[in-house]
Amino acid sequence: MRTLDMKGRFATFLLCSQWTSAIIALMYHVRFLLFVPYDAVEAKNVLSKAFYFITGLDHESFAVFFLVDGIVTGLIMLDNRSEKIINHVVVPHRLAEIYRVALPGIMLGAVLDVIGVRFFNCSAVYTGFPQLSKLSLTYSSMLGKLFLLQPFIVPTFGSNSTLYLLSYLFWFLVLFIIFLYTVRLRRPYGQYTRGLLFVATVAVMSNKFLMWFSIWLLGIAVVVLSGVRRLKPSVLGSIALFLGALITSRLIVFHMDAILPPGAHWVVEYPYFLVAVSFAIVACALYPVTKQEENPDVFSSPSWPAVSAGSEKQLHSPFFAIFQ
Numbered sequence: 001m002r003t004l005d006m007k008g009r010f011a012t013f014l015l016c017s018q019w020t021s022a023i024i025a026l027m028y029h030v031r032f033l034l035f036v037p038y039d040a041v042e043a044k045n046v047l048s049k050a051f052y053f054i055t056g057l058d059h060e061s062f063a064v065f066f067l068v069d070g071i072v073t074g075l076i077m078l079d080n081r082s083e084k085i086i087n088h089v090v091v092p093h094r095l096a097e098i099y100r101v102a103l104p105g106i107m108l109g110a111v112l113d114v115i116g117v118r119f120f121n122c123s124a125v126y127t128g129f130p131q132l133s134k135l136s137l138t139y140s141s142m143l144g145k146l147f148l149l150q151p152f153i154v155p156t157f158g159s160n161s162t163l164y165l166l167s168y169l170f171w172f173l174v175l176f177i178i179f180l181y182t183v184r185l186r187r188p189y190g191q192y193t194r195g196l197l198f199v200a201t202v203a204v205m206s207n208k209f210l211m212w213f214s215i216w217l218l219g220i221a222v223v224v225l226s227g228v229r230r231l232k233p234s235v236l237g238s239i240a241l242f243l244g245a246l247i248t249s250r251l252i253v254f255h256m257d258a259i260l261p262p263g264a265h266w267v268v269e270y271p272y273f274l275v276a277v278s279f280a281i282v283a284c285a286l287y288p289v290t291k292q293e294e295n296p297d298v299f300s301s302p303s304w305p306a307v308s309a310g311s312e313k314q315l316h317s318p319f320f321a322i323f324q
Contacts, residue, residue, distance in 0.1 A: 010288050018068045021061035028058035063276040066212055070219020102166045106145055113158035172216045211269050215276040222280050226287040238285040245278035
């Protein structure tokens with residue numbers, strides 16, 4: 001295993017993309033708690049419209065984050081093709097990275113929420129939002145979160161609802177590793193096992209989980225397809241497509257009450273998949289083509305600097321709930 005070495009334009013592109021998406025998600029939640037809604041803004045101008053548009057790209061930023069994590073996972077496994085290294089080094093290290101971010105978020109978030117509920121429960125944040133007025137700070141929800149079972153089995157622990165992102169990443173990796181094990185099985189046992197895995201995942205998991213899981217798998221597909229078929233779309237064209245997908249997604253979400261029938265709001269999740277597909281095309285356009293750049297050293301490590309990009313948005317809900 002080579003050591004982490006930040007080289008390669010593609011590695012820098014992925015790293016900047018994940019951190020940018022994490023910062024935009026944080027900006028959205030800060031704006032959500034501390035600023036009035038866009039409809040309440042009296043003097044709307046170009047700057048205010050740009051501010052609310054950029055800070056409104058919350059779930060779009062999640063789509064980019066999950067897609068890039070899938071790309072990085074694919075590149076790490078591509079560079080470490082040894083099954084022994086993947087099973088005993090890459091996978092444990094990736095899971096440890098998730099827990100390294102989740103544990104501080106769970107514990108510190110619990111402390112902030114306990115303080116907020118006990119001393120600041122009359123603040124506008126805790127009383128103004130139904131989801132924050134009745135917090136689940138039980139030991140069972142905390143224990144379930146420690147096993148990354150939020151939101152599948154246990155309710156959201158405290159006001160830290162974004163911790164479900166780390167649960168998703170954890171189970172994405174677990175399901176993918178199980179799939180890799182089924183590939184080694186002989187026919188027809190491997191086919192039957194993969195079929196059962198697919199049916200069980202679709203039957204048990206929610207539509208929301210399946211949509212984000214598809215985005216994460218799309219990131220792995222970028223590595224596979226770019227490595228085999230050398231897909232090279234136009235860079236400028238792919239960026240224009242991505243910007244168009246962002247605008248389309250925001251328009252659909254902003255007007256969803258008018259265009260969607262009652263009970264069909266789950267459809268609003270799927271414009272985010274459109275954003276992910278368009279960003280995947282951007283990644284294909286920028287994917288390195290020379291042999292020297294195919295596996296830059298940054299991907300040879302099971303660790304990835306942007307894994308901690310999700311940590312900066314894990315504590316803001318209880319933090320701002322106190323200091324509103």
